[in-house]
Amino acid sequence: MVKIELTTDPSSSGSCAAVNNPLFGSGMHPKLLEACRTSNCGLLDYLCDHLVGPDILEDKTPYGNNALHLAVTLGHGTYARKLWLREPSLLTSQNNDGETPLITALMAGNKSMAKALIAAASSMELPDHDLERLAGNRMCLMLEMVDTCGQNVLHYVLRNMPDQDLALHILDKVRQHQDTATRLSTKVSNYGESPMHIACRRGYSDVVEKLLEIPGSSDEGPRNTTAMHTAVLAQQAEIVNKLLKKRPHLASRVCNGETPLTLAVATNNLEMVEIFMTHDPSLAYINGGSSDAIVFGSQRELDESCYHSPFMLAASLGRVDIAKEIAYHCPDSAFYCTAPDRSNALHEAIKKEHLKMVDYLLQTPQFQRLINQSDSGGKLPLHCAASMCNTELIRSLLHHKAQDCTAVTTDNENAVDVVCTKNDLCRTRKWNDAYNLLSHEINFATLDPTENRAKKGISKEEQKEMVYFMPHKYTTNTSLVAMLIAAVTIVAAFMVPGGYSRDISDRNLALFAKKASFVVFFISDAVAMCSSLAVAFLCILATWGEDLEIYSVKYKAWMQRLMLLAYIMTTVAFVFGLYTVLSPKNLWLALLILALSCILLLIMSLVSGNLAVLEFFFRLRNVFLPRCRSRYNSLCPG
Template sequence: MKRFSDYFYSQHTPVKDTVLHVLAESCDSANVVQLILAGHGRLLMKLNKRGETALHLAARNGHLGIVRALIDYAKSEAGHWFPPCSDRRKRMLRMASVAGNTALHEAVWNNFYDIAKLLVQEDPEFRYPHNYALETPLYVAVEKGRHNIMVLILESCKTPSYLGPGYKTALHAASILNSPESMKLILEKLPNLIKNVDIFGWTALHYAAKFNHQEIARLLLSADRSTAYVAAKTDGFKTALHIAVINGHVVLVQDILSHCPDCWVQITGKSRNILHLAIKHEKGEVLEFVLQNSWASKLINQNDNEGNTPLHLYVATKNLDGNCLVNHPFVDVNSFDNSNSTPLDRIVRDDQLSERQILIKDELEQAGGTRGYRNVATVKKNLRASSPDEVKKVEKLAANFSIVATLIATVTFAAGFTIPGGYYSDGPHKGMAVLGKKAAFITFVISDSLAMFASIDAVLGLIRLFQTKNYRLK
């Protein structure tokens, strides 16, 4: 006959919660837990459908009395257990659910400090792993703003783990949430995290630059100023300075440069310097600050991967006031990009200019800007391709012309052999055209020859045009 204890052990809800699970979730009754475990100790480690023990549920619901009763029973000599009871306690504390969560994860998420303290003190050697969402208890504590639990973990755990989603660390989270107190303690306990990068290649300093968290940035730069030189390999090799410029945080730009005066030389993966970025993203305050520095003369005419100088990028802006750039004493207003275009070449025909383009055109011309001359020899009238669509239209039109010209050349060439009226087959004029002395025939021969040579010339000209591929629409 089946023993009653076995029957009690096998009873559960549809989600496989045992009576101990139900009690741990519903109320904080330590005495009842002790009574249940006294007769049915095997329920201590019994898992529900989510892979959770009663300890998980008690920690999630803040039932400190039950958490303590479960731990005390695991430490006791009660029941039959092998190996020793100390291992039973550690095993229970370290058990992870189907989602990878330990009881400490549950306590941190729900901000139950006393339960977190009890769990950590019972097993300070354990390096709590991340769950399947890549969240460690320490990262969750920082991200959720549980400062007292964060302090508890950092000070009680001998080797605290720190990872979060996207390979962020607790230091990233402190930077994003703008928590200087957390930042100071993490830097003290885990100083090596300062150069750790996430999935985007960003350090904690990148995030401080993104969100303009100036105190956080100063703490990081004071701890290790070399973090300012870390370039995000998976985000266009941007440094924290580049991020600060892109977002227009001029004070943070100044702070970074005050700690690392030479980091202005770094460029992005597109070979753009901070002046390129300030203009591209239309950050006027940053632009003015950069141009006030003596080293701006080394940036102002640099080319990116497409040959653009900062002035080339200025032509495409919508609202930026770039007078300080156009009239800078070191700017080359007639510099060429990779397609041999000057900044003024970027402006389309006068009858198509917007008010903004007219303004920039006037600024460039007053500063001595001119249209380029390097492409003049390639195509008549210095055609300029103002857009890829226009280039395609020209190519299609030229292709059609070449077909027509080829047909004309073929027909006119054939007409020279099959002339109207035919030839004399005998007599003194054998082989001569029958209509050779007629005015209309002479006119036909001359017209046919002109048509043939003109069409051949047109075909050859179009072939040369396609070979150069440097033509432009004006």
């Protein structure tokens, strides 16, 4: 038995007069608030039956929450049941944010409380002869209520519940009430989200299937997107299949410059691309994915500005597997483009320097027409590769038998001319390799004899220096260093660490031959010697004859790798040679040398990885230091 001590004195704090106290304003009676907080059912009965009356349940807090809101928030199930049995209207009462007790339970993640509220609204006894119809209406009224943000029960249950069980339970409840089901499924919140959009985003495929069975259910999402777009972004293949079956027109919708297929391409989702292409291959001819879309224009302008087909988008992003899938279903999809510059898929792959995509397009016979197809400026893919001085792309194009090397642009420039205009890359190895490759393929007799190359930023003397003397200078210096390393390693191999044994049984054998550090010394010394000799051989091979095409980026790349390997192995041999000699008597000194050498190897690795940056700063020093000196001499002649 709950002991309740209340006074009936009107002047006391527990009387009805407390409701009108300025401290509480028009809020909830303090004793009712205490009963809600402590889940005191006895106090609730006393307030309703003796002290105040049933009207006390109409009290609300300043936030508009009634007693049932508070009980649901605190999770007091028994107390909440007593409240809705005393006053059924509490089930459909809303607070200042438009939330019903059911929405409050959903926001708290209390599934059992939410189910109890729905069951109460659907089976509550009412003083009427048509009990089932009225009970159904009460439940439908509670489910259809929306908050101030335009969200109904389905919005909240899909967003706040960790699974789709409760959403399916609600949809089963309204199956016999078609009007309620329609209003629930068609409601779009103030944020532009429909229940189907949220279900697609959360991956609730069963809920999506139930919603698709309701005629007219909304599939809208924010910013004019659809449930199909959302399912693709969420990588929900099962939901996409269901949407394609029930609403196939969504697959061709262009929203914010994207179709569902272009979204699948952009997210590199091969499975999704296969689903769309199997369903309808014509989707490959719908443009989307424009990088120049009118962001601040109308939606119509935004959608009409898209000019990338799915295949073009795959080419520009380097998605080879996706491009193969699209080309399998639509062999001519690579030729479909309405871009202003009329660039094709090979142009796009070269601009983004996707070598694997370029090789795929060049090796596939059906795409041969792309090789000599020019854009609006008359530029072939070869001209695009030449403008970037990318020797790998240039070599791939030049090796194709169909390539027209002598083609010119609308400015009457061939590929060599395009390279010569790249003043920002002048005097770099990248520029030199590109010029070397192209000049060997293109007959200079076809060039315009009146062309003034000095206007393009480089004279003929400079061209000769860069094309002929730079390779010789580079290989000469590299070969000298390589031979020096080879000589050092050969001498170190014969002058073994610690010398030779003087014992009669082991005469002329290395003293420390059985130590592991000695074995490491000999292996690293041998690798360093072989690497340096290989570099020297490549340097000699690269300068044979007058045909300097053999001096290519492949030779230099191997020279750099082998030279770096020789440096590292020479350092390792030095360290372990000293370690072999010093470790028996001076272990601390051997470990110190080992640590310093590890730091040196780390620095060498970092420098080799950032060689281009160091070369840039070195060039800046050569440019600005003479200017500073001349400026200083002019200001201080003495």
